[in-house]
Amino acid sequence: MGVKKIYLIRHGQTDFNVRGIVQGSGVDSSLNEAGHRQAARFFAAYRHVAFDRVYTSVLQRTHQSVRGFLELGLPHEQHAGLNEISWGTREGTRITPEEDEEYFSVLQQWRAGQTHLSLQGGESPDQVAARQRPVIDLITSRSHEKTVLVCMHGRAMRVLLCQLLGYPLSQMDSFEHHNLCLYQLDYTGSMFTVRNFLDVRHLQETV
Template identity: 70%
Template structure:
């Protein structure tokens, strides 16, 4: 298999993020003004990278986050396997220990290694990992796509990174994420290595350039 460069980003900010409300695959939220600005800043920083393909989830916040690249006419595919985890009955609730203790208890359950446990009415990390594997197989089966951009969602991105780097799912919280953060991965034909970890310098540098 040929070498690949994978630019993996989380979507930009939504009002749900701003208000600390759980949004999963069942909430198809859009970017807010800050999220659109983050998307533009990322685009300005990476628009000269010769991407062969853009992959997103089917949710609009991920598609909107790469709109600048799509406007260039780059090939684009949506994959439901990249959708956020389904948070079940917790979707649409505020993500605070006081208001939703169950949410934090399930996260601790997963950290303890019980990643087959589903959140009430939703998915488990193992189910998310399983639906991501066909996408990974597809990605690796296309040697002509040497440089790709993937935009997806926080928890699902953590699961994907575990899948790609062969980490146990209980370690997924080791992969931090922020809105429009970048993980840059190189694939040598046998293993993935991380070149950039939760990187947001593209946002900071671009903002500094705008200062008088």
């Protein structure tokens, strides 16, 4: 099938990101002014790439982050499997000192391998991985698509990268992310390799 090239990005900045408010899959926030600038810079840097399809979550912040490509008329699919993890009852709230202990305790337990755990009413990394797998299978099965753009969310991106690269979910924090950062991966039909790790050079251009 040759090598499939996957450009994987996180959505641009939202006001919730700036204010430290938990978004998750249940908060459909939009990009702020800085986020729209980030999206424009990414588009300017990569509009020359011949993407066969654009994949996003169903949340509007991912759609807005790739709007330039969609306006070119590129085929687009949105999949709930690419949505951010659900943080349950914490979504839409700021992490406060009183609740930090619970939040960071769960993160620590994930790092210890207990990726079946979740915050109250939310999803576990195992559950996120399970809903991502059909989307991974779909993308990898489309041998006619040689180059694709995937836009999703920070924690979900960490889970996805673990799955693609064969890492246990307990190591997902190894994959750093920033708003509108880029990971480039190659898929040979049997394995994924990373060609570009946490690339933000496109954001450093003066506009």
